[in-house]
Amino acid sequence: MTEPGEHEDEAADPSGPNHANWVLAGLIVVFGAVVFGSAVRHGRADSALLFVALPVLLAAALAAIPARTSHGRVFAATTIALLLAAVVLHEGAVCVILAAPLVYAVAHGATALFHALRGAPRGYPALVVPLLLLPGLEGSGIAPRLAPEQSVEVVRVVALPADQVAGRLAAGPRPVPVRSVPLRLLGVPTPGQVAGDGLDPGDRWSFGYHGSAHGPGGHLLAEVRASEPRHVAFGFVENTSITGRWLDFERADLRWRAVDPGHTEVRIRVDYRRGLDPSWYFGPLQDALLDAGVGHLLDMMTLR
Known part of the structure; x- marks a missing residue:
């Protein structure tokens, strides 16, 4: 059995990278080249190879691969965002590594929930979506910090x-x-x-x-x-x-x-x-x- 909407995802799946995939991959490469050049100019060529070149190449390759399902698209988009964040943070990429499991869990959990609510009465999403936001409110100023x-x-x-x-x-x-x-x-x-x-x-x-x-x-x-x-x-x-x-x-x-x-x-x-x-x-x-x-x-x- 597949979740509602998964058949439409499969049917709409192209056989290979389309124009949008290549454009996105190209933009990522250009972005990476600019950041890499800046790192080299500041005498950080060694770390630029690890913290800039590698994430950019991975993000560009992922952007060029079409996703077959909604979860696949969410995974690709989330991974690209994390990799580009690692490029911007440079050596602070360890922060991205530590946060990545939480980001993936939230992204895929929200995707699964929206799939489950497709056939639900119209008011259900309006009740459920705020619940998804509650775990992320801690420390935002709206909710207090717990045991810092x-x-x-x-x-x-x-x-x-x-x-x-x-x-x-x-x-x-x-x-x-x-x-x-x-x-x-x-x-x-x-x-x-x-x-x-x-x-x-x-x-x-x-x-x-x-x-x-x-x-x-x-x-x-x-x-x-x-x-x-x-x-x-x-x-x-x-x-x-x-x-x-x-x-x-x-x-x-x-x-x-x-x-x-x-x-x-x-x-x-x-x-x-x-x-x-x-x-x-x-x-x-x-x-x-x-x-x-x-x-x-x-x-x-x-x-x-």
């Missing part, structure tokens, strides 16, 4: 006595390879430059994203606010990096204790304010990614 204040806590046991761990922490973080698979697969920016050391009040640590293959520049600046034996509290002074698009770091709490003479437990808690809504989707997603990011920070402070 979040925190993550990461605990590691390192094979070092507590006094040596204190020495490593006082030396400040140092760049180390990213061990987290999600961070690597999604291309989430990680600091390429780290400066600063010390655990005394007023000491500052700077995490720079300048020159990173995936980062648009900027830095995250943390300051020691309180220090006592085996406990340091940090505040965040400034964040001009790409992470500022997604969240606001508020404070961090670092503690360590001896497990036995040769092992030390290091615990770090980071409080932040989520910048993306809706909470039911981006809340768990940001929590998982930040958990991986804080784990990487802990590696930077304890691994040498």
Whole structure:
């Protein structure tokens, strides 16, 4: 059985790309060429190949392929829009990747619902359409934000006595390879430059994203606010990096204790304010990614 209207979609399907398909593909290529040229002129040729050329080619190829069903057309239009958004955002394309499952779910869910309502009484769509909008109202100003204040806590046991761990922490973080698979697969920016050391009040640590293959520049600046034996509290002074698009770091709490003479437990808690809504989707997603990011920070402070 097929849904109402699907037979009409199949019958109207052309055997190959029509004039409109080729025009759309051509416009996408022209758009991509302009953005690519701008990226190259600004000395970003390497990242332009990944963040501009590849999405544009995929979008143009998709535009040249005629869709056979309404869901096919929705998928093509949604994918083209996401790919072009990735081109505009450049290195911020990771935002598009994170949001893509939600966008696809809403687009195809709405399409299926409208198919189901084709034979319904005339007043039904007017009642159902507002319901579709409700999940997207959170944080828009019309509906309140739900639990934007979040925190993550990461605990590691390192094979070092507590006094040596204190020495490593006082030396400040140092760049180390990213061990987290999600961070690597999604291309989430990680600091390429780290400066600063010390655990005394007023000491500052700077995490720079300048020159990173995936980062648009900027830095995250943390300051020691309180220090006592085996406990340091940090505040965040400034964040001009790409992470500022997604969240606001508020404070961090670092503690360590001896497990036995040769092992030390290091615990770090980071409080932040989520910048993306809706909470039911981006809340768990940001929590998982930040958990991986804080784990990487802990590696930077304890691994040498």
